[in-house]
Amino acid sequence: MSGLLLGHGAAVEDGRQTWTREALESAARGLARRLQGEGTRVLATLMDNSPAWVIADLAAALAEVVHVPLPLFFTPEQLGHALQAAAVDTLLAPGELAARWPQAPAHPCELAGQALVCLRLPGAPLELPAGTAKITFTSGSTGAPKGVCLDGAALQRVAAGLVQAMAPLDIRRHLCALPFAVLLENIAGLMAPLRRGATCVVLPLAELGLTGSSSFDAARFHAAVVAQRPDSLILLPQMLRAWAVYLLQSGQCAPTSLKLVAVGGAAVGTRLLADARELGIPAHEGYGLSEAASVQTLNLPGADCPGSAGRPLPHARLRVAADGEIEVAGSLFAGYLRDPTPVPQWWPSGDLGRIDADGFVHISGRKKHLLITAFGRNISPEWVETALRGEPAIAQAVVFGDGQPALSAVLWPSQPRADDAELQAAVDAANTQLPDYARIQSWVRARAAFGPETGLATANGRPQRPAIWDRHADALACPA
Structure with a gap:
């Protein structure tokens, strides 16, 4: 699988069934052959978290097809913009979502027991930056989110860096708590654990209490974590805060199986970290950006500085410019969609910060804010x-x-x-x-x-x- 899947045994569970690495690889190769036979250049997925999503992601890599994961919470205008901007020619979605494009030729497609529809769209050929394997769209307040073209080799470097840094934790079971269309979970919660040989627990997001990406039922989430007993999770700060408040009010603690709860997306704060750890949540803050293929720094047990974003991971290089802006290198994107501007060797993150004498990165805020x-x-x-x-x-x-x-x-x-x-x-x-x-x-x-x-x-x-x-x-x- 070209480094995408290593080892043997269980790879994905959905609470009802287990898929081995061999089963995932076989299904991915079958879909890859279909994509190649249909002449697919750019595949978009509009799906909830599921084993089928995992197979589609692997198949796109095998077929050397560009994958465009679309968030379910995008508005119709944002979806339309993304499909047109990325010149998507194939869309994979459940029937109820595929019905939004009634004029598109449709064919049934079953993956991991899930009934899906494969739509053919009139995507015109588009020259993408060399090496583009995936396009992630940064969601915004308008109908025109920006497409970030991610280099396949850079994605693999990030996954390998995470595996190397987290090896001492011996993570064997990861519960995917964020949408796969969010780059953070896609890379750190799927690619990295599978590369290491861990099992990914992939549940529909509603079973984890997450509706869209902003409505969160902490009680339902806690019940799922207790039932699944994962070694690791990735959360956004507001999810961690809601979970900690629920545990405090209910008099419960987090499952002892947890070894790491990585938190990113925004500043966490030392008080929330301390409160979470008091409740048994091993919360550790990290930092990343889409233009560097997600995670760049992470606090870890034994290498932890609360209030910082952690030390750079093996794949990442960071420095501070004269004006205090953090610049990154090592796993940069290939360019923005439909923007010929070349990517510099060091990417200006737009974040202000410093790196202390022990190598921990401290983010103080956005330069433009x-x-x-x-x-x-x-x-x-x-x-x-x-x-x-x-x-x-x-x-x-x-x-x-x-x-x-x-x-x-x-x-x-x-x-x-x-x-x-x-x-x-x-x-x-x-x-x-x-x-x-x-x-x-x-x-x-x-x-x-x-x-x-x-x-x-x-x-x-x-x-x-x-x-x-x-x-x-x-x-x-x-x-x-």
């Missing part, structure tokens, strides 16, 4: 937001205040029934950790959760600041 108050103080909003999210009552927070005398915030509570007094107390507690110029003077309750469905966050949980501002400018104390 830097706020300059009316009093001339430079403030990274992510710094203040991390302090706010460290309070149990606050699930999500976005800070504004560029050119204003004081900072304001948009808050989404951890519990829908939380009243304003609870949120104000949380803001007051966070303010005690901050200097006077970085304290929140006014705030409003968010009108919707920050998620892709609402257009207020990316799939990895990063807030879409312009969209959040537009939705709340009339209610914020500072003028637009």
Whole structure:
């Protein structure tokens, strides 16, 4: 399988059936032959997590077909844009989703016992950057997400780097908790464990309490983790926060089987990490970006600095530019879709940070998000937001205040029934950790959760600041 699958024995479980590596390889080769026979150049998948998704991903690599994983939470406009921009000529989806394209020639396709439909689309030939194996679309607040063309060799370097770094943990069972269309789970939660010879537990996301990518039922998630007893998980910070709150309120602890819960997508905060670990969740923060094929740094047991993003993994090289911007090399993407601009040797991440004497990377915020108050103080909003999210009552927070005398915030509570007094107390507690110029003077309750469905966050949980501002400018104390 060209390094995609190694070893023997169980590879994927879905809670009802187990697929061996040999069975996955046989199914993938069968689909690869079909794709080649139909002249497929670019395959898109629009599917829930399942063994069928795994087979389609492997088949695309075997057939040397570009794979475009599409998130189920994309709007029809975003899906249409992605299909057209990537010149997709084949779409694999369940029948109810394939029905959105009634004019496309359709053929039944069964994978791992799942009934699917293979649609032929009028994708015109498109010249892609050399080496492109996968295109991931960064979700945005508009109908035009950006396509990142990922180099196949770079993807394999990241997977191999993760395997090498995590070898001492002896991870044998990984529960896939994020959508495979999200690059983080695709690489770190599927490619790397399979490469190592571990078993991936692949359940429909609803069975894990995840609807779309922003509605999360922590009780249902905990029940699934208890039942499956994985060694490892990958979570977004808001999922970790909700799980920790549930465990605290229910008086339970995380299963002792867990060796690592990697957390990425946004800053986690030392308080949340400490609270999670007290509850038996071995949470460790990492950092990555799509343009470098996902994970670049990760804290690990025995090499841990809470508050940092961890040390660089074996495949990654990081440095800090003169202006404080983190630059990365080692596993870079091939280029943006329909953009001929060459990728430099060192990619400017857009993140500000530093690397300490022990090699741990500390991210302070986004370069373009830097706020300059009316009093001339430079403030990274992510710094203040991390302090706010460290309070149990606050699930999500976005800070504004560029050119204003004081900072304001948009808050989404951890519990829908939380009243304003609870949120104000949380803001007051966070303010005690901050200097006077970085304290929140006014705030409003968010009108919707920050998620892709609402257009207020990316799939990895990063807030879409312009969209959040537009939705709340009339209610914020500072003028637009």
